[in-house]
Amino acid sequence: MKDLVMETRVDAQTVKIEARKAQVFYGQNHAIKDVDVDILDKTVTAFIGPSGCGKSTFLRCLNRMNDTIPGCRVEGKITLEGEDIYDARVDPVQLRAKVGMVFQKPNPFPKSIYDNVAYGPKIHGLTRNKAELDEVVEACLRKAALWNEVKDRLQTPGTGLSGGQQQRLCIARAIATSPEVLLMDEPCSALDPIATAQVEELIDELRSQFSVVIVTHSMQQAARVSQRTAFFHLGNLVEYGETGQIFTNPRDPRTESYITGRIG
Amino acid sequence: MSGSLFTQDARTKARNAAERRFRTYGLGAIILALLALVWLLISIFSAGLPAFRQTFITFPVKLEESVIDKAGNRDPAAMAKVTTVGYGKLLATALEAEIAAKGIDLAGVPPKEITDLISQESAATLRNMVLADPALIGTTVQFRAIASGRIDGYYKGRVTMESAALDKNTSPEKLRLADNLKAAGLLATSFNLGFLTMPDASDKRPEAAGLGIAIAGSFMMMVVVLVLSLPIGVAASIYLEEFAPKNWFTDLIEVNIANLAAVPSIVYGILGLAIFINFAGLPQSAPIVGGLVLTLMTLPRIIIPTRAALKAVPPSIRDAALGVGASRLQTVFHHVLPLAMPGILTGMIIGLAQALGETAPLLLIGMVAFVRDFPGGLFDPAAALPVQVYNWTQRGDPGFVERASGAIIVLLIFLIIMNTAAIILRRKFERRW
Amino acid sequence: MSTGLLTLIILALATFGMVAGRARAVASAGGDIRRLHSLPTFYGRFAALLAAVPAFLLVIVWLLAQPVFIENRALSLISPADIPQGSSDTLVMSDVRRIAGGLDQLAARGADLAPLVTDAPALKAALNAAGVALQNEPAPSVIAAAQALRAMQSTSRLIMTGVALVLAVAGLGWGLSRVRPEFRARNATESFSMWLLIGCSLVAVLTTVGIVASLVFETAHFFRLYPAKDFFFSTTWNPQFRGGSSLGIWPLVWGTLYVSAIALVVAVPVGLMSAVYLAEYASKKTRSWVKPAIEILAGIPTIVYGLFALITVGPLLRDWIAQPAGLGDSSSSVMTAGLVMGIMVIPFVSSLSDDIINAVPQSLRDGSLGLGATPSETVRQVVLPAALPGIVGAVLLAASRAIGETMIVVMGAGAAAKLSLNPFEAMTTVTVKIVSQLTGDTEFASPETLVAFALGLTLFTLTLGLNILALYIVRKYREQYE
Numbered sequence A: 001m002k003d004l005v006m007e008t009r010v011d012a013q014t015v016k017i018e019a020r021k022a023q024v025f026y027g028q029n030h031a032i033k034d035v036d037v038d039i040l041d042k043t044v045t046a047f048i049g050p051s052g053c054g055k056s057t058f059l060r061c062l063n064r065m066n067d068t069i070p071g072c073r074v075e076g077k078i079t080l081e082g083e084d085i086y087d088a089r090v091d092p093v094q095l096r097a098k099v100g101m102v103f104q105k106p107n108p109f110p111k112s113i114y115d116n117v118a119y120g121p122k123i124h125g126l127t128r129n130k131a132e133l134d135e136v137v138e139a140c141l142r143k144a145a146l147w148n149e150v151k152d153r154l155q156t157p158g159t160g161l162s163g164g165q166q167q168r169l170c171i172a173r174a175i176a177t178s179p180e181v182l183l184m185d186e187p188c189s190a191l192d193p194i195a196t197a198q199v200e201e202l203i204d205e206l207r208s209q210f211s212v213v214i215v216t217h218s219m220q221q222a223a224r225v226s227q228r229t230a231f232f233h234l235g236n237l238v239e240y241g242e243t244g245q246i247f248t249n250p251r252d253p254r255t256e257s258y259i260t261g262r263i264g
Numbered sequence B: 001m002s003g004s005l006f007t008q009d010a011r012t013k014a015r016n017a018a019e020r021r022f023r024t025y026g027l028g029a030i031i032l033a034l035l036a037l038v039w040l041l042i043s044i045f046s047a048g049l050p051a052f053r054q055t056f057i058t059f060p061v062k063l064e065e066s067v068i069d070k071a072g073n074r075d076p077a078a079m080a081k082v083t084t085v086g087y088g089k090l091l092a093t094a095l096e097a098e099i100a101a102k103g104i105d106l107a108g109v110p111p112k113e114i115t116d117l118i119s120q121e122s123a124a125t126l127r128n129m130v131l132a133d134p135a136l137i138g139t140t141v142q143f144r145a146i147a148s149g150r151i152d153g154y155y156k157g158r159v160t161m162e163s164a165a166l167d168k169n170t171s172p173e174k175l176r177l178a179d180n181l182k183a184a185g186l187l188a189t190s191f192n193l194g195f196l197t198m199p200d201a202s203d204k205r206p207e208a209a210g211l212g213i214a215i216a217g218s219f220m221m222m223v224v225v226l227v228l229s230l231p232i233g234v235a236a237s238i239y240l241e242e243f244a245p246k247n248w249f250t251d252l253i254e255v256n257i258a259n260l261a262a263v264p265s266i267v268y269g270i271l272g273l274a275i276f277i278n279f280a281g282l283p284q285s286a287p288i289v290g291g292l293v294l295t296l297m298t299l300p301r302i303i304i305p306t307r308a309a310l311k312a313v314p315p316s317i318r319d320a321a322l323g324v325g326a327s328r329l330q331t332v333f334h335h336v337l338p339l340a341m342p343g344i345l346t347g348m349i350i351g352l353a354q355a356l357g358e359t360a361p362l363l364l365i366g367m368v369a370f371v372r373d374f375p376g377g378l379f380d381p382a383a384a385l386p387v388q389v390y391n392w393t394q395r396g397d398p399g400f401v402e403r404a405s406g407a408i409i410v411l412l413i414f415l416i417i418m419n420t421a422a423i424i425l426r427r428k429f430e431r432r433w
Numbered sequence C: 001m002s003t004g005l006l007t008l009i010i011l012a013l014a015t016f017g018m019v020a021g022r023a024r025a026v027a028s029a030g031g032d033i034r035r036l037h038s039l040p041t042f043y044g045r046f047a048a049l050l051a052a053v054p055a056f057l058l059v060i061v062w063l064l065a066q067p068v069f070i071e072n073r074a075l076s077l078i079s080p081a082d083i084p085q086g087s088s089d090t091l092v093m094s095d096v097r098r099i100a101g102g103l104d105q106l107a108a109r110g111a112d113l114a115p116l117v118t119d120a121p122a123l124k125a126a127l128n129a130a131g132v133a134l135q136n137e138p139a140p141s142v143i144a145a146a147q148a149l150r151a152m153q154s155t156s157r158l159i160m161t162g163v164a165l166v167l168a169v170a171g172l173g174w175g176l177s178r179v180r181p182e183f184r185a186r187n188a189t190e191s192f193s194m195w196l197l198i199g200c201s202l203v204a205v206l207t208t209v210g211i212v213a214s215l216v217f218e219t220a221h222f223f224r225l226y227p228a229k230d231f232f233f234s235t236t237w238n239p240q241f242r243g244g245s246s247l248g249i250w251p252l253v254w255g256t257l258y259v260s261a262i263a264l265v266v267a268v269p270v271g272l273m274s275a276v277y278l279a280e281y282a283s284k285k286t287r288s289w290v291k292p293a294i295e296i297l298a299g300i301p302t303i304v305y306g307l308f309a310l311i312t313v314g315p316l317l318r319d320w321i322a323q324p325a326g327l328g329d330s331s332s333s334v335m336t337a338g339l340v341m342g343i344m345v346i347p348f349v350s351s352l353s354d355d356i357i358n359a360v361p362q363s364l365r366d367g368s369l370g371l372g373a374t375p376s377e378t379v380r381q382v383v384l385p386a387a388l389p390g391i392v393g394a395v396l397l398a399a400s401r402a403i404g405e406t407m408i409v410v411m412g413a414g415a416a417a418k419l420s421l422n423p424f425e426a427m428t429t430v431t432v433k434i435v436s437q438l439t440g441d442t443e444f445a446s447p448e449t450l451v452a453f454a455l456g457l458t459l460f461t462l463t464l465g466l467n468i469l470a471l472y473i474v475r476k477y478r479e480q481y482e
């Protein structure tokens, strides 16, 4: 996918994550084939493609969540700010503190709302005292547009919130560790349109601080929130570029037929 | 949080160290549990394996008609009057004569005490042999006598010259005489089949104690358990799993079964004592009572896996059968039950294995009694394998520790066979729908 | 007629019903079985069931009820003077039963009973020869009662046989008379089978009723002989053969709880950490052999653990710890029993915990790992708290196991009832005393024996409470993730 327009844009903005010839195998199953991608800083990148094409798989490569799946093997080179994240010296724990993740299904811990958000800062030792921690929790809940709804019941279990609130809680929890990249795997698939809109708004705000990668099945969502879009098909990265260009003027026929609803 | 990924900051290092510690604890716990298992098995096997070998003294015995059958008319009633004392004398003279004939050094043992080398049980064995075959009278037979417990223990390392010096049941001289007999080929150690076939023996004769009655009793109880709990358990499971409406009554039955499975086994012993023995007047120590008690105990334990096996049969099979007009009962008996049978049998075998090893309830219904005669039926007194183990541990002679451990090995072998059968059954018929 | 023969006759009638019912059904349909409502075999089964079931029910009920009625009548024949001092009705009655049984045997051998029943010494000799050992010569009224017992037994037998046969024949006749093409034989036999199934599932309920009834009944008996207050509040346990025993439960409860506590202290950390390792760290291959290996510990009969405590662990603790440290010189001790019981309980904790930890959804682990937590932080701060209720349930189940365990404590803990803190001293437990009081030589109706039922009831209540609580907690926990 060598693309002149893309190359020039890349120069203009710093590259956060760079993948070269990335391959992922689940045992014999070759799930990701030769993917080259540059994730830019302070940009929202959307991954789209039909179900089973490997979007989640590739996303999980970026913070080595694939390590937890037995039989999963990653080849090729993926770097974060020039450092190979699959290097033997890299501690995945430290990597994941920098590259956070929000999952498809809201998964709040069975703890209080406060403890959910405070979890990351506590394990990484980001705050020195309770007051600071309180501040971080409040700030993150505010950023996740949840503060007003939960400020009176911070000590009630996070599992008692509604689905949309839970997902925003998970986002608050992820940004509380102040990651540099935030990976989101279909964060809105369990949400109603209003909650979806809130989360999308949130993603747009987050762009000012982090680089965000979002997997979505909704073309509209990709068009609304992302600046850049990558289209995956059967484990291949078919096309990657400016969101506007992908949606209005796709180069690859497969991209075009997916966007217009003919494959998927 | 903005350092290089290639270097770990102090905090990450500490967290990783904690991670490694935690992992080590987990591994340590597993190793500890496995070591406990190995220790247990080694301890039992090293104590029990000698029970399968036994020292015998073989010598010719002339069955004097003048002692055994004075009248000479082979009248069984008259012959039965000759007690083991008479046969004991016969053995003593025969052994003494053989030692003299072979020119074996007595090593200082007074001739009168030579007979201490053989078990007191031998006289009874000889007597039974003669009563069973009166034609032997007057002939000379090659008799294999069980060596006495102390001599047997000497060849298994349990008795030493030093301990013998302090022991009023034997002496270092007798051990030396035994060595001489061994050198002359009279005394030898070989496989102890009698341990599996002979009845229990009295306190002073561990060398003659066997598991015959215990194995027979346990076997009878298992037959009772199988015959009663398989049909009742399967019927109850079928009702609860396939037909029971959801109401307070079936809920009650379910809670009941779950709790019964966890009631301490000794409580079933109390139940057996109160209901089967005191109320119904069934005899003590009888396999029928043991079998009934174990059945009640095993039932909930097999209903649970049986229901799981029934539940694992997919509903589509039921729908298919009902769809061609079979009644619900026919559906269950013709289609669901055969498919669930491997699972049911596996659960049954495991339940039986648990019942076989159960001790406490049997103590209370009198299975500890000393039984010398093989049971002729379910209502005759008998012993049971695990209770026999307990029984032997309560006796003074150290020879019984070896017997008890040996009995456990026998019990464990039965359990291994049953569990292996269950595993094979499960592997062979395991189905994925 | 013996019960066996009666059974055979009834079965024969049932078989006849089977064949005849079938034949009649085919005949009534004129040979065209399509005209029948059900398959011909169902008509046969219907007749067979009607022939066999009522008759068998009658026999069973009769045999169960007969002793109660007849023995009361026989007992009333015995003059109170013939009940020896210190003995009781039940003991005399058991003599009566044995004499009656012996007389039956003698009669079966063709002996002439007439001279015997008037001559007590001769009777005793004859019975001894027949293998029925009597301690003293039976009193005349006892012999009379035995004779009456025999007479009533044989009449009752006769009546039972007659009634059963009439029932069987009548059932058969009625069953056959109902065979008509439009008769719904299948439904009739099936609803009968259904009742049979229901009856079988009631066995579980009956078992519970039996347990509770026998425990409560004998415990009430015990409290009539011994004050409940002393049982529940006294701190000494000292049974005497000649009465005047103190039977306070506390030393036994203390021993039970002490042993169980040590067992849990061993089993909970080891079991829980093994479960965590197996669920979170171990590879599939390791797991596939370690898990069954640990579960072997649960399949080993408790008598094996008892022997292990007796011959290995007890002497080891005594020689290496208790004696050098001056803590005691008994090889059976709370520590011995507790340690061995702990080993036994490990798989109960580990298997259940393993299931429960595995039921914690993977998404929670992902969430924690995705934030950069290490696996152990994930386990300690997310997985275990989430699984806590279930693990508490597992521990409670293990505790109930430990409290109800008998053989390990009988062989490893000792028999001395004490309230002591030293774990290397021999102490005793509720279950040990149940065994020793019920296997001793004391008379059944004495408080020293009956106390075992009160102990049994205490044990039953305690373990039942723990089980119900544990099952409730575990079920609630399961629902949370379903």
Ligand SMILES: Nc1ncnc2c1ncn2[C@@H]1O[C@H](COP(=O)(O)OP(=O)(O)OP(=O)(O)O)[C@@H](O)[C@H]1O
Pocket (backbone or CB within 6 Å): A026, A029, A031, A049, A050, A051, A052, A053, A054, A055, A056, A057, A058, A069
């Ligand atoms: N844990 C796993 N083990 C084996 N194969 C897997 C695993 N997870 C995913 N796969 C396979 O990898 C391929 C890509 O899966 P992936 O979950 O990345 O798809 P996706 O694009 O995220 O799909 P969706 O849009 O449905 O979430 C699929 O063929 C899938 O079957």
Ligand SMILES: [Mg+2]
Pocket (backbone or CB within 6 Å): A055, A056, A057, A185
């Ligand atoms: Mg996906």
